[in-house]
Amino acid sequence: MAQKSFRQALNEALHFEMGRDPRVIMMGEDLTGGAGANGVKDAWGGPFGVTRGLLDAFGPERIRDTPISEAAFIGAAAGAALTGLRPIAEIMFVDFAGVCLDQIMNQAAKFRYMFGGRAKTPLVVRATYGAGSRSGSQHTQALYPIFTHIPGLKVVIPSTPYDAKGLLLQAIRDDDPVIFLEHKMLYDTVGEVPDGAYTIPFGEARVARDGKDVLIVAIGRMVQVAEEAARKLAAEGISACIIDPRTTSPLDEDTLLEFTETIGRVVIVDEANPRCGVAADISALLADKCFDALKAPIKLVTAPHSPVPYAPNLEDAYIPSADAVVKAATSIIKR
Amino acid sequence: MSALQLSHDELVNVYRTMRMIRRFEERVMQEMGTGDIPGNTHLYAGQEASAVGVCLQLRDDDYISSTHRGHGHSIAKGVDIDSMMAELFGRASGTCGGKGGSQHIADLRKGMLGANGIVAAGAPITCGAALSAKLLGTGQVAVAFAGDGAMNEGVMSESFNLAKIWMLPIIFVIEDNGFGEATANAHVSAGSFTRRAESYDIPTIEVDGTDVFSVYAAAGEAVERARAGGGPTMLHVHVPRYYGHYSGDPDTYRTPEEKAAMRRERDCLGNFRKRVKDVSLVETAELDAVDEEVEAAIDRAVSAARAAPFPPMSALTTDVYVKYL
Ligand SMILES: Cc1ncc(C[n+]2csc(CCOP(=O)(O)OP(=O)(O)O)c2C)c(N)n1
Ligand SMILES: [Mg+2]
Numbered sequence: 001m002a003q004k005s006f007r008q009a010l011n012e013a014l015h016f017e018m019g020r021d022p023r024v025i026m027m028g029e030d031l032t033g034g035a036g037a038n039g040v041k042d043a044w045g046g047p048f049g050v051t052r053g054l055l056d057a058f059g060p061e062r063i064r065d066t067p068i069s070e071a072a073f074i075g076a077a078a079g080a081a082l083t084g085l086r087p088i089a090e091i092m093f094v095d096f097a098g099v100c101l102d103q104i105m106n107q108a109a110k111f112r113y114m115f116g117g118r119a120k121t122p123l124v125v126r127a128t129y130g131a132g133s134r135s136g137s138q139h140t141q142a143l144y145p146i147f148t149h150i151p152g153l154k155v156v157i158p159s160t161p162y163d164a165k166g167l168l169l170q171a172i173r174d175d176d177p178v179i180f181l182e183h184k185m186l187y188d189t190v191g192e193v194p195d196g197a198y199t200i201p202f203g204e205a206r207v208a209r210d211g212k213d214v215l216i217v218a219i220g221r222m223v224q225v226a227e228e229a230a231r232k233l234a235a236e237g238i239s240a241c242i243i244d245p246r247t248t249s250p251l252d253e254d255t256l257l258e259f260t261e262t263i264g265r266v267v268i269v270d271e272a273n274p275r276c277g278v279a280a281d282i283s284a285l286l287a288d289k290c291f292d293a294l295k296a297p298i299k300l301v302t303a304p305h306s307p308v309p310y311a312p313n314l315e316d317a318y319i320p321s322a323d324a325v326v327k328a329a330t331s332i333i334k335r
Numbered sequence: 336m337s338a339l340q341l342s343h344d345e346l347v348n349v350y351r352t353m354r355m356i357r358r359f360e361e362r363v364m365q366e367m368g369t370g371d372i373p374g375n376t377h378l379y380a381g382q383e384a385s386a387v388g389v390c391l392q393l394r395d396d397d398y399i400s401s402t403h404r405g406h407g408h409s410i411a412k413g414v415d416i417d418s419m420m421a422e423l424f425g426r427a428s429g430t431c432g433g434k435g436g437s438q439h440i441a442d443l444r445k446g447m448l449g450a451n452g453i454v455a456a457g458a459p460i461t462c463g464a465a466l467s468a469k470l471l472g473t474g475q476v477a478v479a480f481a482g483d484g485a486m487n488e489g490v491m492s493e494s495f496n497l498a499k500i501w502m503l504p505i506i507f508v509i510e511d512n513g514f515g516e517a518t519a520n521a522h523v524s525a526g527s528f529t530r531r532a533e534s535y536d537i538p539t540i541e542v543d544g545t546d547v548f549s550v551y552a553a554a555g556e557a558v559e560r561a562r563a564g565g566g567p568t569m570l571h572v573h574v575p576r577y578y579g580h581y582s583g584d585p586d587t588y589r590t591p592e593e594k595a596a597m598r599r600e601r602d603c604l605g606n607f608r609k610r611v612k613d614v615s616l617v618e619t620a621e622l623d624a625v626d627e628e629v630e631a632a633i634d635r636a637v638s639a640a641r642a643a644p645f646p647p648m649s650a651l652t653t654d655v656y657v658k659y660l
Contacts, residue, residue: 029516034588036522037514043588044517067487067523068454068515096453099488134374134425136436138452306655310436311425312373313645 004193006158006186009165010050014088016197017172018058021086024172026054027064027073028090028126035065047092048128048187070100074125078108078177081123086172093139094127094181097146108177109152123177124168130183130221130271131308131319140308140315142220142272147179148248148281154178154202155249159223161191163246166200173199183221203250207259211241214329215263217256217282219245222269222320229269229325238333248278253285260286264295267328269320274302296332301325341551346617347625349391349547350607353383354629356407357604359416360578362633363406363423367582371641372423376437379407381577384603385510385542386411388550389478389570392558398446398464398477400457403438405450408480414442420636426643433646434654446475454515455481455488458507462494465503465561476504476561484515486528495567499535504561506554507532507569510544512576517588532569544574545603548610575601 004012018024032055033044045052055063066073070091077089091097097104104125111119131140147155154176158164164182171178208223209230218226223244230240243259245252260266266286270279279300286298301320309315341349360380366372379386382404390399390411401408409419414430422429423437430440441449448464451457461479468475485491486509498505509528513520529539538560540553550572557568575597579586586594611617 030518033517035517036519037517037588038593039589040587043585047516065518065522068484069487069489071489098453099456099490134436136374136438136452137434138438304652306652309434309646309651310373310431310439311427311433311646311650313425313648314434314651317648317651 001192001194003190004161006161006164006182006189006191007048007050009161009193010168010182011052012193013165013168013172014051014054015057017169018054018062023084023086024088025062025064025080025085026051026088026090027066027077029066029068029092031055031063031065031090035060046090048184050182050187051090070096071103074100075103075107077123077125078103078111078121081108081121081177082111082119086122088124088126088172091125091127094129094143095138095141097127097143104147104153104177104179105150109150112176113152120175121177122175124171124180125177126180126182128184129181130185131303131315132185132221134310134312134315136310137307142303144179144181144248145272145277145281148278149276152177153249154247156180156202156247157220158182158246159186159208159220159244161189161193163200163206165193166198167246169197170199170202174202181220186221200246202247203252205243205245205252205255208242208244209240211239212263213239213333214241214265214267215259216240216242216267216269216325216329217245218242218269219248219278220271222271225320225322226269226325228322229329232322232326233329236330238329240329245282251282253289256282256286257290260290261293264293265332266294267299267301267325267332269325270300270302271320272303273305274300275305277302299328299332301328343616346611347621349387350604350617350622351625351629352387352411353547353604353607354626355416355632356380356383356386356410358629358633359406359410359419362637364578364582366637373425374436375581375583376423377404377581378578379404381597381601382510382512382544382574383407384547384550385508385544385572385574386480388547389506389508389554391551392554393478394475396446396473397475398448398461398468400448400461400464400477400479401450402454402457402480402482402485403450403452404482405438405440409440409442409447409450412447413445414440414447416632417636417639421640421643424640424643425645426640427646427650428639428643432650434650455485455490457481458485458491458494459497461505462497462501462503465498465505466501468504469501474562476506476558478506478508480508480510482515483509483511483513483520483524483528485509486531487524492531495532495535495537495569498567499537502564502566504564505567506557506561507567509569509571510574511571512574514576514580516580517584528571529569537567537569539569539571542570542572544572545601545606547603547607
């Protein structure tokens with residue numbers, strides 16, 4: 001199987017599905033870069049190079065460079081989804097959802113329910129998220145808890161190139177609105193990705209590593225952190241299992257419960273802020289449904305309850321570290 | 336507006352500030368290459384006359400809000416370059432203690448309400464500052480700087496309307512560099528910016544943003560109106576953007592020829608030198624001396640920033656609230 005970057009895996013999914021289904025269109029700011037200018041066309045291939053080549057392959061009717069008007073184009077994407085197209089709309093940084101949350105939260109998410117099940121909204125909103133790029137407080141948040149909270153939205157957070165491609169194809173084919181979140185520090189990561197099309201169903205967790213002493217639950221970029229922690233724990237003779245839920249809505253409760261039942265010790269790593277976060281949510285689920293199997297308290301390793309700082313030393317301290325995961329794991333094993 | 340309406344010292348100051356912004360940005364670009372300035376930054380080079388011409392009409396306690404491209408506005412409003420450079424380097428001595436970075440430089444003591452990472456977000460905040468000035472009877476005015484791209488955010492239109500119905504002492508300065516990131520403004524903007532504002536009965540002025548005297552004159556009219564209770568004005572200022580959208584942008588969507596022509600034909604510093612020379616108001620040698628003075632000041636700022644400590648780890652969780660129980 002070919003080695004490909006996370007970015008390329010996403011690009012392949014977009015190329016494939018746009019080629020397969022003429023109803024799929026894309027819109028966003030600088031999806032190509034250079035629209036209306038005199039120099040190179042598709043100069044950026046998207047702000048992070050994910051949409052490169054699509055303009056050439058599918059033309060400007062289907063690959064639409066938008067004004068800086070998120071409320072209007074996310075709303076237009078929702079309306080187009082309601083009426084026969086399958087739009088993929090891009091919010092450059094998920095933080096900018098702040099200016100168009102109404103269209104996501106009150107409109108797209110609720111059409112089907114409010115309209116008595118008679119509507120379909122096959123909309124994908126792609127956005128980058130996450131800290132680590134020294135971009136300050138307004139370009140770095142991990143806002144998936146907000147979307148996960150809203151009934152009607154599906155929330156997808158891939159951690160590997162393989163998952164990125166399969167989950168994006170699934171997202172485009174899904175008939176509900178999907179928030180698809182790409183960690184910007186993962187774009188250059190490389191992994192095995194098949195050339196052809198394949199889908200990964202939502203609500204199916206991936207066992208990223210087998211182990212028996214402690215269960216580490218992690219999503220998105222935190223899977224890497226968990227893997228590093230697991231290697232360190234292995235050196236101390238502790239065997240860690242890692243589960244990546246891949247989608248926070250729907251959430252694969254069965255797999256999480258099954259592994260908690262057998263392992264009995266759980267650490268949850270989450271880059272989002274802790275209050276009402278995904279770590280807290282999963283921890284409540286486990287405490288509620290398999291309390292008797294737990295041999296120790298569930299440990300949460302998250303960002304602090306603060307915005308993301310700019311200074312590199314502070315930003316590094318903000319992001320949950322492998323050492324913090326190791327510490328949490330050993331604290332519940334050696335009790 | 337002619338150069339003659341400013342005193343010799345004012346003229347030298349105008350030049351010094353424009354030159355300071357230009358060299359600050361060029362130096363930041365150079366320092367980005369060393370890897371010591373984290374992340375990316377949006378440079379204001381080329382647009383200096385806009386910030387300087389507008390801020391020259393402002394009192395120390397007047398307000399401005401800025402954008403992601405905020406260094407020029409900050410310098411023009413009097414924010415100290417040592418603290419700005421330290422902020423870019425992420426150091427404790429930075430304007431925001433290293434916690435904000437380029438896109439969040441703010442100095443409330445100078446009436447500088449913040450650069451902004453969110454396009455167009457400054458406009459309504461500035462309406463609020465203008466409302467404070469009006470209700471507190473301070474006589475201050477507020478200036479919202481925004482780009483051409485920002486004009487397509489709904490909140491810009493909402494802010495125009497609010498400013499007019501509340502007759503706020505505010506000036507919207509739309510700096511039109513022809514691009515929002517890599518996308519040409521013509522590709523994404525319908526109608527005309529001035530007509531958008533005029534439909535709210537907001538007076539507008541088209542301004543050549545490479546001529547600091549034109550900017551100064553237009554801003555003077557707007558500020559006078561605002562202070563006299565006449566409500567908002569919108570300036571549509573045409574400026575060149577010398578660099579790519581951000582420091583890492585290869586900027587291949589503009590041709591090498593058009594970029595060279597832009598720098599050759601649309602340079603506010605060159606224009607200024609020519610204008611004052613024509614009327615023999617300031618000696619060329621005097622301006623050359625300013626150049627050297629600016630150079631030395633920027634060298635000092637960079638050395639001090641490099642030598643300054645990073646913020647203490649405790650800073651990670653302070654300032655989230657004034658007080659949190
Ligand atoms: C709400 C929002 N959408 C998108 C962006 C990404 N972005 C940053 S700057 C920019 C272009 C802004 O163009 P303009 O207003 O013309 O300012 P300029 O960069 O030309 O100074 C964009 C799209 C953002 N920061 N905020
Ligand atoms: Mg612009």
